[in-house]
Amino acid sequence: MPVYLVALWGKYVCYALLALSIDLIWGYCGILSLGHGAFFALGGYAMGMYLMRQIGSRGVYGNPILPDFMVFLNYKALPWYWYGFDHFWFAAIMILLAPGLLAFCFGWLAFRSRVTGVYLSIITQAMTYALLLAFFRNDFGFGGNNGLTDFKDILGFNVQAQGTRLVLFSVSCIALALGFFICRAVITSKFGKVLVAIRDAESRTRFLGYRVENYKLFVFVLSACMAGVAGALYVPQVGIINPGEFAPASSIEAVIWVAVGGRGTLTGAALGALVVNYGKTYFTSGFLAPYWLFLLGALFVAVTQLLPRGIVGTWRYYMSKRREQQAADDAEAAVPPAPPPSATSLLARPAE
Amino acid sequence: MATSGNPLAVDVINALQEGRLLFNPADKKVYVRTAAGTINDAATGTPAADVKAGDLQTVRLNNRVRRGIDAAVGALTLLSPDAGKRMDAAKAVFKSREAGALKALDVAIAKETEPRVKRALVDARAAVILNTPTASKEENLEAISVIRERGDQEARSLLTNLSADSHDDIKRAAAAGVASIDASLQLWSAAQNMWYGLSLGSVLLLAAIGLAITFGVMGVINMAHGEMVMIGAYVTFAVQEVIRAYNPALFDISLVIAVPLAFLVTGCFGILIERTVIRFLYGRPLETLLATWGLSLIIQQAVRTAYGSSNKDVGSPSWMSGAFELGGLTITYNRLWIVCFTMFVFVALLGVLRLTRLGLEMRAVTQNRTMAASMGIATARIDALTFGLGSGVAGIAGVALSQIDNVSPNLGQSYIIDSFMVVVFGGVGNLWGTLVGAFTLGIANKFLEPYAGAVLGKIAILVLIILFIQKRPRGLFALKGRSVEA
Numbered sequence: 001m002p003v004y005l006v007a008l009w010g011k012y013v014c015y016a017l018l019a020l021s022i023d024l025i026w027g028y029c030g031i032l033s034l035g036h037g038a039f040f041a042l043g044g045y046a047m048g049m050y051l052m053r054q055i056g057s058r059g060v061y062g063n064p065i066l067p068d069f070m071v072f073l074n075y076k077a078l079p080w081y082w083y084g085f086d087h088f089w090f091a092a093i094m095i096l097l098a099p100g101l102l103a104f105c106f107g108w109l110a111f112r113s114r115v116t117g118v119y120l121s122i123i124t125q126a127m128t129y130a131l132l133l134a135f136f137r138n139d140f141g142f143g144g145n146n147g148l149t150d151f152k153d154i155l156g157f158n159v160q161a162q163g164t165r166l167v168l169f170s171v172s173c174i175a176l177a178l179g180f181f182i183c184r185a186v187i188t189s190k191f192g193k194v195l196v197a198i199r200d201a202e203s204r205t206r207f208l209g210y211r212v213e214n215y216k217l218f219v220f221v222l223s224a225c226m227a228g229v230a231g232a233l234y235v236p237q238v239g240i241i242n243p244g245e246f247a248p249a250s251s252i253e254a255v256i257w258v259a260v261g262g263r264g265t266l267t268g269a270a271l272g273a274l275v276v277n278y279g280k281t282y283f284t285s286g287f288l289a290p291y292w293l294f295l296l297g298a299l300f301v302a303v304t305q306l307l308p309r310g311i312v313g314t315w316r317y318y319m320s321k322r323r324e325q326q327a328a329d330d331a332e333a334a335v336p337p338a339p340p341p342s343a344t345s346l347l348a349r350p351a352e
Numbered sequence: 353m354a355t356s357g358n359p360l361a362v363d364v365i366n367a368l369q370e371g372r373l374l375f376n377p378a379d380k381k382v383y384v385r386t387a388a389g390t391i392n393d394a395a396t397g398t399p400a401a402d403v404k405a406g407d408l409q410t411v412r413l414n415n416r417v418r419r420g421i422d423a424a425v426g427a428l429t430l431l432s433p434d435a436g437k438r439m440d441a442a443k444a445v446f447k448s449r450e451a452g453a454l455k456a457l458d459v460a461i462a463k464e465t466e467p468r469v470k471r472a473l474v475d476a477r478a479a480v481i482l483n484t485p486t487a488s489k490e491e492n493l494e495a496i497s498v499i500r501e502r503g504d505q506e507a508r509s510l511l512t513n514l515s516a517d518s519h520d521d522i523k524r525a526a527a528a529g530v531a532s533i534d535a536s537l538q539l540w541s542a543a544q545n546m547w548y549g550l551s552l553g554s555v556l557l558l559a560a561i562g563l564a565i566t567f568g569v570m571g572v573i574n575m576a577h578g579e580m581v582m583i584g585a586y587v588t589f590a591v592q593e594v595i596r597a598y599n600p601a602l603f604d605i606s607l608v609i610a611v612p613l614a615f616l617v618t619g620c621f622g623i624l625i626e627r628t629v630i631r632f633l634y635g636r637p638l639e640t641l642l643a644t645w646g647l648s649l650i651i652q653q654a655v656r657t658a659y660g661s662s663n664k665d666v667g668s669p670s671w672m673s674g675a676f677e678l679g680g681l682t683i684t685y686n687r688l689w690i691v692c693f694t695m696f697v698f699v700a701l702l703g704v705l706r707l708t709r710l711g712l713e714m715r716a717v718t719q720n721r722t723m724a725a726s727m728g729i730a731t732a733r734i735d736a737l738t739f740g741l742g743s744g745v746a747g748i749a750g751v752a753l754s755q756i757d758n759v760s761p762n763l764g765q766s767y768i769i770d771s772f773m774v775v776v777f778g779g780v781g782n783l784w785g786t787l788v789g790a791f792t793l794g795i796a797n798k799f800l801e802p803y804a805g806a807v808l809g810k811i812a813i814l815v816l817i818i819l820f821i822q823k824r825p826r827g828l829f830a831l832k833g834r835s836v837e838a
Contacts, residue, residue: 032641034641122776126769256646290657297653300642304636
């Protein structure tokens, strides 16, 4: 596999992990976050800060402590929030902690006061927009408009080297698998059943005695941490992290991956991310580039209108229908006068 | 020369100021190069034909001479028959504070009839007196009170820079004057912020009010709302292009033509979207959000393909350009018109909702959809018309925004989040909530800006709204009743 393909697919796999994290809250708990890109980007920035510190004195200005952009912007000393990022273990903790903490604070406020549905979507969008504006500022200490880039080493290995890239790609795949199994463990447990109950009838679940906000908060924080890990793996493979990742548009785009693949199916979410991003690369690199946004827009409309279950969801629906038909036929063959089982009970879509 | 009153003096001094005064080192005669390039004898004002330009040297200036020149020009033009020139001269003297101008000022004040100019002259005289070391204590005190009345930034710096060795009374009076000026300046800057806030608020209101209608009545989040605003702006552009091509005389009424046209175009577009896309997604608000986001991408890209991604030049009619001063406020006409226009749109919408049959049915559907349907209201038709109305209002907003913002395919994107904030903050189902929400956000934004800067102010507003939502999840003016939990 050529080097550029490794990096490209590594990027897709990170996107798939992000899609998985969105699916966990949207598909199984009904929380549509339009700001999940913020958690992704925070994880990315935490990794980026570690990589910046690893550059050391090899930067353009050769300052052993300060990254290039800080020298350029006349910083005299390292800002306090950059302390510790020269250690990988510290960065690794921050990759989970930064998105997790933001999600915890945000979710604690939002779920406790029962902000739901489109209101929640809009304020998550406001959250990522506020972060976008903040990270664009030069005096915020994260490189402003240009973000963090020009990385050299990760754990002592050259990030450009093919071997490192292969390892990063493998680690991304492992992270995706791990994320998949964590999500699976969550949704197949009793806890997961309550999540689905919350998705389908929040008030009723509350009346049954479940602390809905705690369930939502837990799954929201878990999802944010997963998104953070995805972002952290994304940065060394792409080689840059800039405030553009916070743009509300990219968060919404991530939601459509899940919708395309199939909301409420874990494989679907990952598949959707891979398919849409492969399509994006394919379309934006050829003569079709000016039409990509038309296609993406049409994808949004078409999926919501024609394929509300997504690819995997529709496939499963079709399969279950066939199996049912089969069972009905078998039953009919065995005991001719038996009444056909009701098809609608299995086919009924879960309510929003 | 300044006190000579000779009409040629102004020319010579102007020439000196602008580096057009020349002298011949050989015979020590002074010449003026006119704007046309000919060389005149400074003493007589007649053309000096026998002088070669190469023989002459420019008269050089230093700062002291320059200040002297300002004062001299001021003194000479203080008596000019043109009121505008006299005004300028008075201001020039106020700045230079040249003691020599005192006599000319006294003469001018005695002769002056126009109150505005007279006021400027008196100010200038006071400034001169404060700068004259020989002036008596009483004169100084009087001058301070005059300057204090003036109450602007210049007056403040004049009073703070008073010489340190003056009498205690004078110092005290000056300090009191500075304090009073500070208070009035603060008041005016608050008023200016208030005005900027109102202006921003009205822009937000225009952009958000259509959204409030569709969200309030139909519960539909229309992410393509910003694109409707953008289409409205492009309609304005198209109207102006047609007018430029066929009948430039009509340019001043181009906006008057564009407003109904934009309403029609975007309204029809809205109805089309509702009938083809949104209609199938009722009861699934999150899917509607995604689908309309897709539409917004398509519309943006379509406009980009058709018109290019560069900013389009939309002109302002003559009655919208310029500014006027109201006390310490500077108010531009385009902002003023937008505030008035927003109020007009708001009142018109209130009227539609209150007084027409469509409004009655819309309110019925907002409050209880099923009940409205049972009473014989065609809810599907109302939905389509409501969506058309909301989109049409967005189009009108686009016409207004084309006057103050860049008309580009991204126009709508920059407003969509702000408009959502307004709607969420104000609450749905009530236009007054949107009004209060828009103006609160606009004014809060402008008052935060001086302390926190534009971007941090905006971030602070976003964070405050996110916190506010916790307290009142349904906004300031929430709908009450059974429909709320639906």
